[in-house]
Structures are given as structure tokens and as C-alpha cells.
Amino acid sequence: MITSSNSVVNNTEQGVPKASIANDLIAKLHVLKWLILREFWEYKLAYLIGACSASVCALSLSMLYNIRILASKSYDELVERSYGGEFQGFFIVALIGASLTAYYHLTHSLHADRQDKSILFWKSLPISDWQVVTSKILFPLLIAPAFAFVVSSFLFLIDRLQISAIFWYKAGAEPLELHRIYNAWREPFRELRWLPTYLLWALPNVGWIIFVSAWTKWRVFPLAVGLPWLIEIMVYFISKVFETSMYIDNVFTNALYRVTGGLIPGMWWRAEYVLLPLEQRKNRLSFGEFEKIAFSELAQPWIWCAALFGLIMIMLAIRQRRYADVI
Numbered sequence: 001m002i003t004s005s006n007s008v009v010n011n012t013e014q015g016v017p018k019a020s021i022a023n024d025l026i027a028k029l030h031v032l033k034w035l036i037l038r039e040f041w042e043y044k045l046a047y048l049i050g051a052c053s054a055s056v057c058a059l060s061l062s063m064l065y066n067i068r069i070l071a072s073k074s075y076d077e078l079v080e081r082s083y084g085g086e087f088q089g090f091f092i093v094a095l096i097g098a099s100l101t102a103y104y105h106l107t108h109s110l111h112a113d114r115q116d117k118s119i120l121f122w123k124s125l126p127i128s129d130w131q132v133v134t135s136k137i138l139f140p141l142l143i144a145p146a147f148a149f150v151v152s153s154f155l156f157l158i159d160r161l162q163i164s165a166i167f168w169y170k171a172g173a174e175p176l177e178l179h180r181i182y183n184a185w186r187e188p189f190r191e192l193r194w195l196p197t198y199l200l201w202a203l204p205n206v207g208w209i210i211f212v213s214a215w216t217k218w219r220v221f222p223l224a225v226g227l228p229w230l231i232e233i234m235v236y237f238i239s240k241v242f243e244t245s246m247y248i249d250n251v252f253t254n255a256l257y258r259v260t261g262g263l264i265p266g267m268w269w270r271a272e273y274v275l276l277p278l279e280q281r282k283n284r285l286s287f288g289e290f291e292k293i294a295f296s297e298l299a300q301p302w303i304w305c306a307a308l309f310g311l312i313m314i315m316l317a318i319r320q321r322r323y324a325d326v327i
Helices: 002-014 018-072 075-082 087-115 119-123 129-171 177-181 184-215 220-241 246-261 267-274 278-284 287-297 301-322
Strands: none
Touching: 018 087, 018 129, 087 119, 087 129, 087 184, 087 220, 129 184, 129 301, 184 220, 184 246, 184 267, 184 287, 184 301, 220 246, 246 267, 246 301, 267 287
């Protein structure tokens, strides 16, 4: 009895037991899971339509190109296409379609809750502000690329099957032989290598838009995207009129790409081009350097500074929602 009483006294002296802290964390993660599922149920169709519509357009162009090759009987081009390299185009196009949907999602996420007064209902529930904001930013950062990957992989498979059918019908080759030799089926997984760069580039864009959505009482898109570009135009004309260094304008443009266009895949390719001197730009703008620049971006300090800016904007959005009221 003395031992048990001493243990009780020791537990009370130490404060809250570790088991209750773990249970509280599990409960918060469980609530976050349901909030993410709510966003999934509400926006899954929009993201799916955005990714599918863009990918179907790319697949249609690819099929027309295959038919042109079949009509011209230039099978060497078809052999080159069977080497791979096509999935990158499908994936980027699908991700662009999903990113455009993400702009709509982020601009309406926290602003619409205040506009239709549903924020009063959510504040009456035992839900933290960080859980609400986290559930809204995880969708464009993680779930949208997953949607784009699945859709582009399926359409890439259709494109590969069409090329295989052409070889089988015209050349008598085994349908899957060329793709097996050139490892075309591994290509979708190779494209996942530049996703960390995409996520770091998208973070400042997501953080900026979610902050404006939580803060403004006016329309979100003109303030989040239109106002920074208006400032960029003013900086450009000021640098022209007063003949200041164009490098300042180029740095501002590079930052603008990160804040307003980070969700668009490959924006690092364009931003790297802007910072180059004019005499080097003609030979540098090559889409073949898409992955090369993506890997080199991880070694640059600016991408980590921009990611830190995105995290700060997300924290400010959480704080802003804590004191937000209906519009």
C-alpha cells in the first residue's frame, strides 16, 4: 500500500501522464483525418476533372501524332517514342490541370467559410484552427500531385498500348517487346524524383494564398495574384524610366514566380531563365533541362528561404482564422 500510494503521489507530482498526452495527440490526428476527408469529398471531383481534362488533351495530341507516323510509315520515330520520355509530358500537363483547381480551392477555402457564415459552426466544434488550415493545404500539396500521377499513369499506359498495337500490326513485332527493352514502364516512377522540388516551390504559393484567403474581406484572387503582378509591372517601368539595374527587377520577378506561380510545375525552369543575362538566354531555355534545374534548385538557398516564407504565411493564416469573423 505504501508503494502504491507513493507511485500515485509521484504521478501527480510529475503532472499530466504521458498516456493522456499520447491519447490527446491521437485524438487531434483523428480529427485532422476527418477534416482531410471532408476536403476530399468536397473537391475530389474538381481536382479529378482538372487533371483528366488536361491529360485527355495531351493524349489526343499524342494519338494524332502516332496516326501521322503510321500514315507516313516512318517507324524510326515510333521506335524513338518507345524509348520513353512521354510520361513527363503527361504528368506535367495533368499536374497543371490539378494546380489550376488548387488555385480555386485555396482562394475559396478560408474566405468562403466567412462569407457563408459557416465559420460560426466550425468554431462551435472542438476543432483547432491549425487542424482546419492544415487540412486545406495538404490537398494541393500532396493529394493533387497524387491525382495527377494516377491519371497520367493511366493515360500513359493507353499511349504505350497504342504504340505497341501499331508495331504489332505493321511490323509484326511483339507488342510489349520494345517497351520491355527500353524500360518504358519504369518511367512514371523516375519522374517522382523532382517532386520534392515541386513541393518546396509550391509551399510559398500555397502559404501566400491561404493567408490572403484568411485575411481579406474582398476578393481573394485579385489580391493574391493580381496585386503582386501589378507591383511587378510598376517595378519594371520604374527600372526602365530611371535606368536602374535590371537585376533588381529580375530578382523581384523570380520571387514573384515563387509566390504566385509555385503551384505550376516547372516554374523553377522559367525562374532560372529570368535570372540569366540577356546574352545567355537564347541557348539556355531548353525543356530538356527541366529535371536538371529541378535537382540543382535543392542546393540553392532561395528555395529554402521561400519555403520558410510559406511556413510563416501558413502560421499567420492560422492566427488570422483564430480571430476571424463573418464577412
